[in-house]
Amino acid sequence: MVTHEFSRESRLLTPEHFSNVFKNPSRFGSSHFTILVTQNENNINRLGLAIAKKRVKLAVQRNRVKRIIRESYRLNQHKLPHIDMVVMVKSGIDQLENQQIEQQLAYIWRKIKRRQPK
Template sequence: MVTYEFNRESRLLTPGQFQSVFSKPSRYGSSHFTILITANNTDRNRLGLAVAKKRVKLAVQRNRIKRLVRESFRLKQHDLPGIDIVVMVKSGIDKLDNSEINHQLEKIWRKIIQRQKR
């Protein structure tokens, strides 16, 4: 049975886990996202978020973006191969509405799935 949970095992938690993604990533991007991925040799996908205060000033906006990314990942995680993902944002993302953010994430997930199948 497929579960759509997003629990502690679905997250990158330690600096070491983030560092392993930053050390040799594959990059995917859109106009407002940079997504770094690396294989993690497990059957789980793990998500890390790096939403910098420099890029998104207001905490309420940073939290909204993180919520949208987590929810999008939660629904797509079973289509993705076993990878660790770090999502970083670019300036101006706080001006986008939720549907536009979801649309950009959807395109990136599709790109990752296609490239990893090769």
């Protein structure tokens, strides 16, 4: 059964989790995203967000972008291989509509699925 939940186990929580991804990642990107990916030993996918104030000035916009990323991940996580990933954004993402952000994320999820082994 496929569950569409985003539980505590589905998140990168500690600095150690994040540093493991930053050590030797595969990079996936679009015009407004960079996603760093590493294989993990767990049988789940885990998501971490690194949305810098330098890139998205207003907290309202940062939170909107985070919400959209989490929701997109939640709906697509069962299609992805067992990986840890950190999503970073590039400047100008706060100018995009929600639908444009979702389209870019959908494109990246497809790229990850094609390139990463199950």
